[in-house]
Amino acid sequence: MSTETLLIEIGTEELPPKALKKLALAFRDGIALGLKQRELDCGEVQWFASPRRMAVLILNVQLQAADKALEVLGPPLDKAHDSEGNWTPAAQGFARKQGVQPEQLETIETAKGSRLGLRSVSHGASLKQSLIEIVSASITQLPIPKRMRWGASRTEFVRPAKWILAMLGTDSDHGEILGLATSNVTWGHRFHSEGPLALTRPEDYESTLRKAKVIANYSQRQEIIRKQVEAQASALNARAIIDQELLDEVTGLVEWPVALTGAFDERFLQVPAEALISSMKEHQKYFHVVDQKGNLKPNFITLSNIESSDPQQVIAGNERVIRPRLSDAAFFFETDKKTSLESRVERLEHIVFQQQLGSLYDKTRRLEQLAGILATKVGCSATKARRAALLCKTDLTTDMVLEFAEMQGIAGYYYALHDGEDSEVAAALAQQYWPRFAGDKLPDSSTGYTLGLADRLDTLCGVFGIDQSPTGSKDPFALRRASLAVLRIIVEKRLDLDLRECLQLAASQYPDGLIAKGSTDRAFIYMIDRFRAWYEDENIPVEVFRAVDARNLSRPLDIQRRVHAVHTFSELPEAAALAIANKRVSNILGKLETHHEFTPVDDRLLVEPQEKALAEQLVLLTKTYETHLSNDAFTEALASLASLREPVDAFFDNVLVNAEDENLRSNRLNLLKTLRDMFLQVADISLLAVTK
Numbered sequence: 001m002s003t004e005t006l007l008i009e010i011g012t013e014e015l016p017p018k019a020l021k022k023l024a025l026a027f028r029d030g031i032a033l034g035l036k037q038r039e040l041d042c043g044e045v046q047w048f049a050s051p052r053r054m055a056v057l058i059l060n061v062q063l064q065a066a067d068k069a070l071e072v073l074g075p076p077l078d079k080a081h082d083s084e085g086n087w088t089p090a091a092q093g094f095a096r097k098q099g100v101q102p103e104q105l106e107t108i109e110t111a112k113g114s115r116l117g118l119r120s121v122s123h124g125a126s127l128k129q130s131l132i133e134i135v136s137a138s139i140t141q142l143p144i145p146k147r148m149r150w151g152a153s154r155t156e157f158v159r160p161a162k163w164i165l166a167m168l169g170t171d172s173d174h175g176e177i178l179g180l181a182t183s184n185v186t187w188g189h190r191f192h193s194e195g196p197l198a199l200t201r202p203e204d205y206e207s208t209l210r211k212a213k214v215i216a217n218y219s220q221r222q223e224i225i226r227k228q229v230e231a232q233a234s235a236l237n238a239r240a241i242i243d244q245e246l247l248d249e250v251t252g253l254v255e256w257p258v259a260l261t262g263a264f265d266e267r268f269l270q271v272p273a274e275a276l277i278s279s280m281k282e283h284q285k286y287f288h289v290v291d292q293k294g295n296l297k298p299n300f301i302t303l304s305n306i307e308s309s310d311p312q313q314v315i316a317g318n319e320r321v322i323r324p325r326l327s328d329a330a331f332f333f334e335t336d337k338k339t340s341l342e343s344r345v346e347r348l349e350h351i352v353f354q355q356q357l358g359s360l361y362d363k364t365r366r367l368e369q370l371a372g373i374l375a376t377k378v379g380c381s382a383t384k385a386r387r388a389a390l391l392c393k394t395d396l397t398t399d400m401v402l403e404f405a406e407m408q409g410i411a412g413y414y415y416a417l418h419d420g421e422d423s424e425v426a427a428a429l430a431q432q433y434w435p436r437f438a439g440d441k442l443p444d445s446s447t448g449y450t451l452g453l454a455d456r457l458d459t460l461c462g463v464f465g466i467d468q469s470p471t472g473s474k475d476p477f478a479l480r481r482a483s484l485a486v487l488r489i490i491v492e493k494r495l496d497l498d499l500r501e502c503l504q505l506a507a508s509q510y511p512d513g514l515i516a517k518g519s520t521d522r523a524f525i526y527m528i529d530r531f532r533a534w535y536e537d538e539n540i541p542v543e544v545f546r547a548v549d550a551r552n553l554s555r556p557l558d559i560q561r562r563v564h565a566v567h568t569f570s571e572l573p574e575a576a577a578l579a580i581a582n583k584r585v586s587n588i589l590g591k592l593e594t595h596h597e598f599t600p601v602d603d604r605l606l607v608e609p610q611e612k613a614l615a616e617q618l619v620l621l622t623k624t625y626e627t628h629l630s631n632d633a634f635t636e637a638l639a640s641l642a643s644l645r646e647p648v649d650a651f652f653d654n655v656l657v658n659a660e661d662e663n664l665r666s667n668r669l670n671l672l673k674t675l676r677d678m679f680l681q682v683a684d685i686s687l688l689a690v691t692k
Contacts (some may be wrong), residue, residue, distance in 0.1 A: 074090075077115060117450065265326075469522065581649070
């Protein structure tokens with residue numbers, strides 16, 4: 001089997017750094033998929049990405065896929081001719097479908113007798129002939145939100161394409177891609193390399209570019225950056241905070257990274273560190289450094305894309321650029337402190353929360369009441385909760401937040417401390433937004449998580465109340481994230497709150513008639529359904545959640561405990577049989593007429609040894625089981641019921657439930673209902689039978 005090394009590189013103007021890795025991986029996957037679809041085997045697949053290029057290098061690519069022998073069967077041979085020896089319509093139709101004349105068909109022997117058929121050979125795909133098609137398809141499928149056109153061409157790509165390198169071994173003449181002829185030529189660093197670089201073989205790609213001051217391997221370049229940044233910080237006896245998103249972005253900005261350390265005036269350290277970090281990270285792409293105690297130092301680390309003969313000039317330039325940004329932050333901080341947060345409450349009347357739901361001032365007043373009620377329910381200070389709710393959105397009127405949106409909540413914390421507010425109230429202003437994303441930290445104070453719950457419940461209730469609930473991928477109010485945050489806070493903070501009741505309390509803070517009837521029920525169902533994704537992430541089968549959800553429970557902490565208990569039970573060796581038995585009992589009881597009246601089991605009507613044994617076992621388990629339930633020990637409760645497997649199996653194997661004697665039949669149904677009711681106190685175990 002003949003193979004060659006394949007190299008494809010798209011050279012462009014500077015690619016978007018935040019999207020570079022995603023685009024390059026998608027390009028690699030598209031090329032690999034194209035080969036797989038054509039059954040062209042290959043070896044290792046490598047990908048490369050830098051600001052001006054995306055490339056894929058694949059070793060040992062099969063040049064020609066194997067031919068395939070095809071055999072298509074038609075009608076039975078005895079149906080191929082009529083009594084006069086002419087081709088039947090069935091034979092003619094089959095031949096027409098295959099694009100041949102009936103005479104070209106042949107007889108094929110099968111296990112079911114002789115049939116009319118056609119044998120042919122399908123020639124395998126040629127990589128040389130398929131290459132342009134494979135690359136073009138991969139480019140078309142790249143996740144590019146908005147494509148560009150350049151010059152007079154109608155060609156579209158994420159950025160203007162400058163060159164196309166396409167080598168199959170030493171062959172680089174393959175036609176056009178993105179309107180450019182393929183060649184064996186690439187280009188090095190924009191400033192450290194001059195002229196085109198012609199490759200003699202694909203394997204020289206990475207080393208040739210490195211000599212031209214381009215580290216094409218994205219992962220290697222990122223690791224070099226990480227080590228350089230850490231080394232620069234170590235020289236300061238400090239630690240660099242390397243945010244992965246910023247690291248990815250910087251990796252997409254440089255081809256030949258050179259880390260440099262700059263400094264700024266220590267007076268800026270009087271400004272909240274978060275504002276300085278935001279300015280350095282978001283606007284200048286700098287890494288910040290902290291001392292051994294975690295305090296921000298007046299330094300930054302930047303990545304240059306050149307090896308300067310005078311690096312101090314580069315550093316000085318970066319210091320000049322950051323100084324005005326930090327000066328702005330300092331000015332906003334000092335100016336904002338002149339106006340207390342409490343005096344800013346009225347300004348919220350001019351900020352719209354949602355057109356139908358009113359202003360942020362309206363929301364604040366609702367949160368005051370709701371946070372106070374929730375605080376009482378969870379056993380924390382209602383006074384602090386109401387105070388935090390009153391001030392929670394006021395920092396949106398500050399210059400700091402208007403300039404640095406990331407400071408929302410954080411700015412409120414610092415200004416509240418300056419105003420002399422209670423420390424827990426001040427902390428709650430920042431913590432109301434925690435968790436900001438999946439896996440993020442939760443508020444560490446009761447006032448913080450009470451305010452966070454109130455804020456999200458108000459939004460959920462209001463948006464559902466005006467029929468603006470999420471549809472498909474559209475979720476403008478981030479209700480999915482808000483729902484998961486509410487569930488996490490309640491579960492992880494072990495709050496015994498009734499979610500349905502909380503939504504009704506939130507709805508009651510709105511003016512009469514604004515919240516549509518039944519909308520809190522829809523919001524409740526939506527929120528509880530978020531548990532499904534939660535448990536999928538924990539590798540808990542969906543049937544386990546459904547078994548608990550069948551109970552129509554409304555306390556998330558209770559649901560959490562039951563789900564984990566049922567999951568543990570489902571892994572017991574007795575679980576499968578008991579789930580099937582519960583399913584059988586459910587089916588039997590479900591067919592009863594609605595007027596059937598269930599009564600306690602009458603021991604005098606227990607005739608068969610197996611029904612007596614089951615009844616005795618149920619009685620023996622009752623006290624222990626109820627003790628476990630009263631302590632919310634659902635795992636132990638279900639584990640105790642595992643001993644029912646043998647008596648339940650024996651009952652169904654030996655006892656006729658639908659006995660002719662009406663009294664016996666009724667008593668046996670009562671016994672089955674007692675059995676099912678015990679399990680139902682935790683969950684509907686019968687639903688586990690789906691996967692067992």
